[in-house]
Amino acid sequence: MKKYLVTGSYGQIGMDLIPAMLERYGKENIVATGRKKIPKEFKELDVIYNRLDIRDQYGLRRLLVDYDIDIIIHNASVLSATGERNPQLAHSINFEGFYNALEATRELKLEQLFAPSSIAAFGPTTPLDNTPNTTIMEPTSIYGISKVYTELMGNYYKQKYDLNFRSLRYPGVLSPEEPGGGTTDYAIWIFYEAIKNKKYECFLGPDVELPMMMMSDCLKSTFDLIEAPEEKLKHRTFNVTGMSFTPEVLANAIKEYIPDFEITYKPDFRDDIARTWPHSLDDSTAREEWGWDPEYPFDKMVTAMLDGVSEKLGIPYK
Numbered sequence: 001m002k003k004y005l006v007t008g009s010y011g012q013i014g015m016d017l018i019p020a021m022l023e024r025y026g027k028e029n030i031v032a033t034g035r036k037k038i039p040k041e042f043k044e045l046d047v048i049y050n051r052l053d054i055r056d057q058y059g060l061r062r063l064l065v066d067y068d069i070d071i072i073i074h075n076a077s078v079l080s081a082t083g084e085r086n087p088q089l090a091h092s093i094n095f096e097g098f099y100n101a102l103e104a105t106r107e108l109k110l111e112q113l114f115a116p117s118s119i120a121a122f123g124p125t126t127p128l129d130n131t132p133n134t135t136i137m138e139p140t141s142i143y144g145i146s147k148v149y150t151e152l153m154g155n156y157y158k159q160k161y162d163l164n165f166r167s168l169r170y171p172g173v174l175s176p177e178e179p180g181g182g183t184t185d186y187a188i189w190i191f192y193e194a195i196k197n198k199k200y201e202c203f204l205g206p207d208v209e210l211p212m213m214m215m216s217d218c219l220k221s222t223f224d225l226i227e228a229p230e231e232k233l234k235h236r237t238f239n240v241t242g243m244s245f246t247p248e249v250l251a252n253a254i255k256e257y258i259p260d261f262e263i264t265y266k267p268d269f270r271d272d273i274a275r276t277w278p279h280s281l282d283d284s285t286a287r288e289e290w291g292w293d294p295e296y297p298f299d300k301m302v303t304a305m306l307d308g309v310s311e312k313l314g315i316p317y318k
């Protein structure tokens with residue numbers, strides 16, 4: 001069994017990724033890390049957890065050596081909205097943090113570095129409908145620029161040092177877990193507010209179409225790529241998506257279950273960011289090279305989110 005170290009493990013993705021990894025790979029093979037103290041959910045699962053600021057290259061190396069790690073899953077990242085509020089913080093965590101993970105993987109000759117990219121790596125000059133895997137990438141957010149850096153440096157280390165870098169361009173990832181700091185977060189908060197208050201003021205305009213995927217598909221794509229045989233991969237980074245929708249379409253779908261739900265729109269700086277991102281992704285490269293096949297269509301996502309958020313809040317929506 002391989003041993004995995006996960007950075008940024010208590011973020012929205014980590015909160016589901018870590019339990020899924022415990023089940024898939026065994027508790028003794030997973031080391032979760034993050035800047036804060038261990039979350040209670042991880043304590044209950046008896047997760048091996050260490051505090052680590054990814055900018056601390058010596059701390060990172062010590063953990064990699066002490067636990068004899070084979071693969072890093074580098075999820076620590078400041079997301080798009082927080083990044084625009086604090087570009088200096090985004091720069092130090094996203095650029096320095098990724099560089100530390102990359103260099104540690106090279107120096108310690110680890111087996112693989114998986115680090116997610118994002119739809120944010122694209123920008124206003126990218127063809128935004130059915131965006132191809134290989135295309136123009138001129139993002140305008142600091143988060144997007146850091147993801148292009150991640151992709152290009154990963155490619156460079158693969159070419160120069162044969163480092164096994166792999167990456168997925170995650171779209172908005174949907175789960176009942178509370179998100180933080182992203183532009184696609186509206187598509188989760190809308191469920192919280194619909195169930196709690198029957199109204200939601202959306203920070204994106206009604207017509208902003210973005211690609212999204214359900215968390216279980218996000219985890220499936222991550223495991224599938226990490227475990228894909230090297231000889232199948234012609235690329236290092238892949239578009240993956242499950243569906244695309246606008247706030248208006250999502251609000252109408254929620255209204256079918258909560259008829260008195262009302263949405264209003266007050267677009268802010270996150271609307272400007274979102275309008276530079278793809279409306280939909282072409283994920284055929286992932287399908288061809290390692291068999292990517294998402295399970296969650298839009299309708300199934302809506303009922304799963306209503307059920308999951310309602311359970312989390314302890315408030316029935318029916």
Ligand code: AKB
Binds near residue numbers: 120173
């Ligand atoms: C964000 O909105 O910043 C993230 C992303 C699309 O990478 N969810």
